[in-house]
Amino acid sequence: MRDEHFLFSGSYVPLNHGSYGAFPAAVRTYQRSLQDQTESRSDAFIRFKAPSLLLESRTAIAGLLQVPRQTVVFVPNATTGVNTVLRNLSWADGDVIVYLSTAYGACEKTILHICETTPATSVRIDVSFPIEDDDLVDLFRLRAQGIAAQQGKRVKVAMFDTVCTFPGVRLPWEALVEACKAEGVLSLIDGAHGIGHIDLFDLGQVDPDFFTSNCYKWLFTPRPCAIFYVPTRHHHLIRTTYPTSHGFKPSQERQIPTAASSDSDYLGELFKWAATVDMSPYLSTLEALRFRSNVCGGEAAIENYCFDLAQQGGKRMAQLLETEVMDNRNAKLSQCCFAMVRLPLRFASDTVSTTDRVMDRRSEATRGGIEYNQQLLPPERGPEFVKTIMDKLRDEHDTWIPMKFYSGAIWFRISAQVYLEMADLEWAAGVLSKLCKELPGSASGS
Amino acid sequence: MGVVGGMNDGTVCSDSPVSFGKQMRERYFLFEKNYINLNHGSFGAHPLPVRQELSRLQNEADANPDKFIRFTSPTYLDTCRRRVSEMLHSHCDEVVITLNATTAINTVLRNLYFQQGDHILMLSCVYGAVKKTAEYLAETTPVQLDEVDCTFPVADDEVISRFRAAVRRHSSRGTSIKVAIFDTIASMPGVRLPFERLIEECRAHGILSVVDGAHGIGCIPINLSQLRPDFFVSNCHKWLFVPRSSAVLYVPFRHQHLIRSSIPTSHSFVPRSTGFAGQRHIVNPMLLESGKSYFVSLFQYTGTVDSTPGLCIDVALRFRAQICGGEHAIQRYCCDLARRGEVLAAGILGTEGLAIAEKNRVGFANVRLPIDNALLSSPAYCTGDTEDHDTVANRINDFLHRAMMDEYNTYIPVIFQGGAFWARFSAQIYLDLDAFAYGAAALKELCIRVNSCGAVAVLGHTGEMAGSQQRRTTSVL
Numbered sequence: 001m002r003d004e005h006f007l008f009s010g011s012y013v014p015l016n017h018g019s020y021g022a023f024p025a026a027v028r029t030y031q032r033s034l035q036d037q038t039e040s041r042s043d044a045f046i047r048f049k050a051p052s053l054l055l056e057s058r059t060a061i062a063g064l065l066q067v068p069r070q071t072v073v074f075v076p077n078a079t080t081g082v083n084t085v086l087r088n089l090s091w092a093d094g095d096v097i098v099y100l101s102t103a104y105g106a107c108e109k110t111i112l113h114i115c116e117t118t119p120a121t122s123v124r125i126d127v128s129f130p131i132e133d134d135d136l137v138d139l140f141r142l143r144a145q146g147i148a149a150q151q152g153k154r155v156k157v158a159m160f161d162t163v164c165t166f167p168g169v170r171l172p173w174e175a176l177v178e179a180c181k182a183e184g185v186l187s188l189i190d191g192a193h194g195i196g197h198i199d200l201f202d203l204g205q206v207d208p209d210f211f212t213s214n215c216y217k218w219l220f221t222p223r224p225c226a227i228f229y230v231p232t233r234h235h236h237l238i239r240t241t242y243p244t245s246h247g248f249k250p251s252q253e254r255q256i257p258t259a260a261s262s263d264s265d266y267l268g269e270l271f272k273w274a275a276t277v278d279m280s281p282y283l284s285t286l287e288a289l290r291f292r293s294n295v296c297g298g299e300a301a302i303e304n305y306c307f308d309l310a311q312q313g314g315k316r317m318a319q320l321l322e323t324e325v326m327d328n329r330n331a332k333l334s335q336c337c338f339a340m341v342r343l344p345l346r347f348a349s350d351t352v353s354t355t356d357r358v359m360d361r362r363s364e365a366t367r368g369g370i371e372y373n374q375q376l377l378p379p380e381r382g383p384e385f386v387k388t389i390m391d392k393l394r395d396e397h398d399t400w401i402p403m404k405f406y407s408g409a410i411w412f413r414i415s416a417q418v419y420l421e422m423a424d425l426e427w428a429a430g431v432l433s434k435l436c437k438e439l440p441g442s443a444s445g446s
Numbered sequence: 447m448g449v450v451g452g453m454n455d456g457t458v459c460s461d462s463p464v465s466f467g468k469q470m471r472e473r474y475f476l477f478e479k480n481y482i483n484l485n486h487g488s489f490g491a492h493p494l495p496v497r498q499e500l501s502r503l504q505n506e507a508d509a510n511p512d513k514f515i516r517f518t519s520p521t522y523l524d525t526c527r528r529r530v531s532e533m534l535h536s537h538c539d540e541v542v543i544t545l546n547a548t549t550a551i552n553t554v555l556r557n558l559y560f561q562q563g564d565h566i567l568m569l570s571c572v573y574g575a576v577k578k579t580a581e582y583l584a585e586t587t588p589v590q591l592d593e594v595d596c597t598f599p600v601a602d603d604e605v606i607s608r609f610r611a612a613v614r615r616h617s618s619r620g621t622s623i624k625v626a627i628f629d630t631i632a633s634m635p636g637v638r639l640p641f642e643r644l645i646e647e648c649r650a651h652g653i654l655s656v657v658d659g660a661h662g663i664g665c666i667p668i669n670l671s672q673l674r675p676d677f678f679v680s681n682c683h684k685w686l687f688v689p690r691s692s693a694v695l696y697v698p699f700r701h702q703h704l705i706r707s708s709i710p711t712s713h714s715f716v717p718r719s720t721g722f723a724g725q726r727h728i729v730n731p732m733l734l735e736s737g738k739s740y741f742v743s744l745f746q747y748t749g750t751v752d753s754t755p756g757l758c759i760d761v762a763l764r765f766r767a768q769i770c771g772g773e774h775a776i777q778r779y780c781c782d783l784a785r786r787g788e789v790l791a792a793g794i795l796g797t798e799g800l801a802i803a804e805k806n807r808v809g810f811a812n813v814r815l816p817i818d819n820a821l822l823s824s825p826a827y828c829t830g831d832t833e834d835h836d837t838v839a840n841r842i843n844d845f846l847h848r849a850m851m852d853e854y855n856t857y858i859p860v861i862f863q864g865g866a867f868w869a870r871f872s873a874q875i876y877l878d879l880d881a882f883a884y885g886a887a888a889l890k891e892l893c894i895r896v897n898s899c900g901a902v903a904v905l906g907h908t909g910e911m912a913g914s915q916q917r918r919t920t921s922v923l
Contacts (some may be wrong), residue, residue: 005461007505007508008510011511019512020511022508022511028504038478038479039492040476040489040852041477041478041481042483042488042489043851044855048848076749076751077749077750077751079710079749080709080710081747083709083710104608106712106713106715108706109711109715109717110715112715112719116717116718128846214750222752223507223752239585240578242552243548243549243553243575243710244552244573244575244578244582244712246575246576246578248575248581250581251585267840275546275547275691276489276681276690277545277546277690277691278690281752394512394513394517398510400512400513
């Protein structure tokens, strides 16, 4: 699959699909043909052909998500989707934005900027993984209720991922949306890792208030391409794109559709043009879906393969490294295309770390394992070791694996994909094992 | 007009000079054989060597996305920033690359704080999306809007005079003009504005000048160290032969503290509240290099986009220098062709060009169309008694644009302003007078049909184009 259909350089081992995605040659060829058409007759393509192609792509995505086309538009990326929601909402004194500590950095920064420039304030709920789904939902509800109980405060919006960036774990986002409804809070779902990654056929049923997801990540479209979903009942809240462009109508001209006027495409008209950009990534969506269906066997087949590889591959890597995967008791966190595995480095810690909690639950692997350093490493060197290993992965092994010193250990994230096999993950485990041994301060290192 | 040289980097080798006009088009541009591109001003165009560079960069990104996005593209970006800042005569760290002028203007305006009494002053020829940005701000912040009429033709002195009158008006009312937005070159019609003098007026009255140079770099010489605007933006994909889309945002050092966040906010944003305990835990996956200023690092990454168009700036500039003979040669050819093309087109159409001072001519020809204004009230084109002329005119323009494309394989934007229909032709190095003659002949025939109400056959009762999928916006320029 990799050699036949994808565009990676020969020596590169693509273990980090999660960051920037990748797309097959068929999609690139299609995209280039769109770019050729654009250069060949620019006004003809941009003004007269692209709009109908855009509609087709929206229709296809709407079909995948089982939502009305009028509720789905394209934006460049999920960060833009999140910014679009948060910057369109009006913020009054007492409004609180709630989010988890695992929120994507740029989204958290957006919230902080909003709090600098409007009356809104924010509450960051510290979450340490692994955590049980129910516990997470309970934690959110408790905190939300606690805020609402304070004089003059109300939780206006809560932001959650579908699958977090780091650690790469699936959140019980459906239950969190439900909890938001119970608490009277608007749910903003940052599904950056969403479409093409987890099953979203129930999006309409789950019914979040706002949802955005990157297509360039897991749907095999070129960069940049994301979808932005807003149910009709909230269209009146979204007045402008970012940047504001031709689709904006001043309030006296704006006609927000009620549910009854179903042939209106308010959101579509607004987002049809958001300043001059190369729209070919959006317009390549259909081709990406075609590839996934015809060559890969469809969404379910892809999801099964990737989940399986992530779960089996994660276990295998943990076995080779003699460590463990990150998961909760109900094995819900790992219901995604990421494998989170610990590096065999023990750090000194006087608090119960993730490592200890996970190790407590390990039933099979040798407790205490053969770690690569007999003495405990100082935790303040964790980030430095992360950088050393990641630099070497890039410079000496032509790959890239995101990792982080998290809860007292170094955890790395592997992205499973249709162009990977178990052998690739086994290879990575071998490389990581070697790099751990080479670290200064480890038993066999200098 | 012959030019010398080939690009000495192996991308393109030209042993013999390539003339502007048909030869340049055949050799270096990517248009379909029979397509006459008379609308460079809207979406620009880029030559083959730039296209090759774009593909090369995109291939590099696809071969190893992490390496390209995290490590190599920032280096390319710095080179392009340096090259473009040299061309604009600004310091390298006062210039960042963004996606387009609209994004750049939105970034500036949304970072400013507006209080009760503050106004944004615009010229009436302001670009549609910029006006809409201001309108949105007027809805969501205390700022109010004001406008200076700039219906063309209008002499430079008159524009300045009206601007001053607006300043005086606010002064006497006790309100303030916080920001004035004006173009270097208005879009429709395409006319150079006295922006240098407007910048000086702003400076004299303590008004922040936001110069929309969407039509700027590569079209006219820009010297920011002399002009010293407060903010300046320009599209590289319009007149600089850079692919869509790429623009520069210039913020002089003295104002960089005002730009707190990119739009959207991204990793390099540093929140003010130092007391926030969680800050140190916010992961910044885009390595913030030491030595880069906050302003520069803010725009190095603003969410995952396709940065490759902007990374072609270097190759585009080398093409212009080595194959085209340099900026002066290109700009002189374009102005010259526009001037002669305007005379030719007006002759064919039996009308006249827009009366502007020659110093305000750039690579645009603005020619009046011989459309009978009485049609604006005619039942052939109106759907109701009280329909305003602009709406009816837009309907006629829609017909012209569509028919031009379908039947003549060209596109010349038309606008109804100052009581007449004006067609804007863009001159470029891949064109010659034949192209202008062709465009004018096409327009002439279509205007005859409009005048004889022949267009009514393609207009349904709603006034919309029969068979059209959706309303096309004529404001997309």
